[in-house]
Amino acid sequence: MGIVASLLRRYAAVSPDYEPIWRCNEQAEEYEVMFFEEERLGPAALEARGDRSMASGRRHRRWNFAISNDYEDAACAYILAENWRKAALAFSEQAVYEQQFGDERELNAASALLRSAKCYGQIEEKDEGEVAAATKQALEKAIALFVKKNDLHLAATSCVELAHFYMEHQQLQNAMDSYQQAADYYGANRRRNRYCRFKVNLLRFRLANEEMLRGKGVSPPKDYKRRFQVYIKSSDPDWRAQVRNLFSSTSMTQIRM
Numbered sequence: 591m592g593i594v595a596s597l598l599r600r601y602a603a604v605s606p607d608y609e610p611i612w613r614c615n616e617q618a619e620e621y622e623v624m625f626f627e628e629e630r631l632g633p634a635a636l637e638a639r640g641d642r643s644m645a646s647g648r649r650h651r652r653w654n655f656a657i658s659n660d661y662e663d664a665a666c667a668y669i670l671a672e673n674w675r676k677a678a679l680a681f682s683e684q685a686v687y688e689q690q691f692g693d694e695r696e697l698n699a700a701s702a703l704l705r706s707a708k709c710y711g712q713i714e715e716k717d718e719g720e721v722a723a724a725t726k727q728a729l730e731k732a733i734a735l736f737v738k739k740n741d742l743h744l745a746a747t748s749c750v751e752l753a754h755f756y757m758e759h760q761q762l763q764n765a766m767d768s769y770q771q772a773a774d775y776y777g778a779n780r781r782r783n784r785y786c787r788f789k790v791n792l793l794r795f796r797l798a799n800e801e802m803l804r805g806k807g808v809s810p811p812k813d814y815k816r817r818f819q820v821y822i823k824s825s826d827p828d829w830r831a832q833v834r835n836l837f838s839s840t841s842m843t844q845i846r847m
Contacts (some may be wrong), residue, residue, distance in 0.1 A: 600692045633670075633671040633673075634720040636671035636777045637668065637671040639667045640663075640667035640673075640680065642724070643660045643808045644660070644680060644683070646660045647661045647664065647684075648683075659681045660701075661683055662680075663780035665677045665684070674709045674710070674713045677709040678706045678709035678710045682703070682728065685698075685699040685731075686699075696735050696738065696800065697739050697794070700735035700748075701732075701742070702730035702839050703728045703735070704723075704840045705840045707728040708726045708751070711754075722755075730752070733748045743776070746782065746786075747772075749768045749771045750786065751803040753765045753768035754768075756768060762793055762796060762797055765789075766789075768821045770786070
């Protein structure tokens, strides 16, 4: 556990935008240890572990914290194996599992849906229609659940992810609406609110001046994804930090800045 704490402190020190995730139970700490220690395994072994964890979770129907952890462990193993599709499906199944047990598990389900969408976004070679539909559905469900449970910070985070999705698919009006909704949900969080409103104004200008921008070769940015989507590879020197950063904004227990 000392190694994990050291890694987290090191990342917090070099990343000013890092938002710590405070864990409140021993199972979550064990999850953190597994997250880092199993990186030593090869992709095939990690994927096999993920398959075993998924099989374990699917064998049970009643709610149990350990079963919920099976899905998280599986998703984590798939991420380390760089099988983002399986990771997305694991988080999606976790969300379905959590929602079976009423209101008290809905925040967990929403967080799993948001993580599922983030994993879908990391798939490079994909059936665009299938993945796009799954990503949009996961984000819309996550937003609805976060709003229902009055977690407006994570609702705003999900709206920003949805805005990125719409930008990638050249749906600028929808992207603007999502940024506006995110700004409303961020409320008194001035830095994030200001960022979202800036994006709203930028998109409003682009929509109002589309013909002029198109004539200048500025709009639409057809390479939006290629330019702005960063795919995470285990060969990257800061692999661990990138993965943690990808999911640091999806925890219900994060500190609100």
